[in-house]
Amino acid sequence: MRRGIRVAAPLLPAVLVFGVSFGVLARGTGFGVLSATVMSATTFAGSSQFAAVSVLGAGGGLASAIAAALLLNARYAPIGISVARVFHGSALRRLGEAQLVVDESWALSGAGGPSLDRGVLLGAGAALWVCWTGGTLVGALAGGAIGDPKTFGLDGAFAALFLALLLGQLRSRRTVAAAVAGGAIAALLTPEVRPGIPIVAATAAVVIGLRRRDG
Amino acid sequence: MSDAWLAVLAVGAGTVALKGVGPVAVGTRKLPPVLTRVLGMLAPALLAALVVSETFASGRSLVVDARLAGVAAGALAVVLRAPLWLVVLAGAAATAAVRALS
Numbered sequence: 001m002r003r004g005i006r007v008a009a010p011l012l013p014a015v016l017v018f019g020v021s022f023g024v025l026a027r028g029t030g031f032g033v034l035s036a037t038v039m040s041a042t043t044f045a046g047s048s049q050f051a052a053v054s055v056l057g058a059g060g061g062l063a064s065a066i067a068a069a070l071l072l073n074a075r076y077a078p079i080g081i082s083v084a085r086v087f088h089g090s091a092l093r094r095l096g097e098a099q100l101v102v103d104e105s106w107a108l109s110g111a112g113g114p115s116l117d118r119g120v121l122l123g124a125g126a127a128l129w130v131c132w133t134g135g136t137l138v139g140a141l142a143g144g145a146i147g148d149p150k151t152f153g154l155d156g157a158f159a160a161l162f163l164a165l166l167l168g169q170l171r172s173r174r175t176v177a178a179a180v181a182g183g184a185i186a187a188l189l190t191p192e193v194r195p196g197i198p199i200v201a202a203t204a205a206v207v208i209g210l211r212r213r214d215g
Numbered sequence: 216m217s218d219a220w221l222a223v224l225a226v227g228a229g230t231v232a233l234k235g236v237g238p239v240a241v242g243t244r245k246l247p248p249v250l251t252r253v254l255g256m257l258a259p260a261l262l263a264a265l266v267v268s269e270t271f272a273s274g275r276s277l278v279v280d281a282r283l284a285g286v287a288a289g290a291l292a293v294v295l296r297a298p299l300w301l302v303v304l305a306g307a308a309a310t311a312a313v314r315a316l317s
Binding site for chain 2: 018030031062073075080098191205207
């Protein structure tokens with residue numbers, strides 16, 4: 001556990017700042033201090049939370065917001081399967097510990113590969129959770145006082161964050177093709193349908209995964 | 216109940232289930248390779264859609280505004296191998312600067 005906290009340490013300030021910015025953004029789109037903080041504590045998956053809040057904030061509607069967030073988190077099914085072998089004990093305990101799996105703790109602990117380290121996975125996950133949830137509480141409390149997050153360019157910061165996370169995903173020609181297709185679907189549909197739907201529709205790009213060979 | 220709380224409950228419950236399905240239900244069994252491949256395409260497809268939407272969408276319109284400067288600064292930071300927090304800071308700073316000047 002302690003090793004996990006140490007390994008995650010360089011990421012913690014960024015996660016804290018992101019938690020604060022999530023809290024500020026959520027307050028600006030109709031969330032209260034409690035609902036924003038509870039979302040970070042229970043969902044604990046940054047990009048999906050930003051997606052849900054930004055779809056709601058753009059007037060995209062509740063169903064689109066939920067669908068976009070859950071589709072974004074669908075990757076946690078395969079990610080969870082890749083680390084399933086280090087979870088032991090009762091089903092409830094496994095379910096609880098599995099909540100500490102996020103992109104960062106999964107990547108830091110060996111990305112489900114042969115070097116997978118349970119202590120790093122759970123320790124890093126716990127440290128990230130504390131910063132994410134604590135940051136959200138601070139941001140949600142300060143939100144009203146800070147004012148419009150756009151003044152600080154936070155909307156551009158999210159776009160930059162998603163771009164950085166995307167670039168980290170482009171490990172093969174197939175993932176590049178999926179990204180190009182997903183981006184194109186979103187751009188083409190934006191003028192045609194309600195906000196939120198283009199993002200959900202972009203998941204159709206997963207059919208590229210049906211191809212057996214990469215390239 | 217407000218939309219915000221409904222979103223908190225639905226997204227929270229769904230995510231708990233998604234994160235838990237492997238450790239609780241699957242254990243060490245293997246998924247069919249085709250399913251693994253399809254699920255592996257979700258993250259790049261969705262993140263690209265989010266980049267497009269967060270950069271250019273304004274309601275139902277596609278617009279070019281200060282956010283594009285933020286994305287460009289973020290991209291530059293990624294290319295220069297900056298840490299994630301610096302990428303995000305560069306994105307915010309460039310967006311705020313262009314917005315203040317325009």
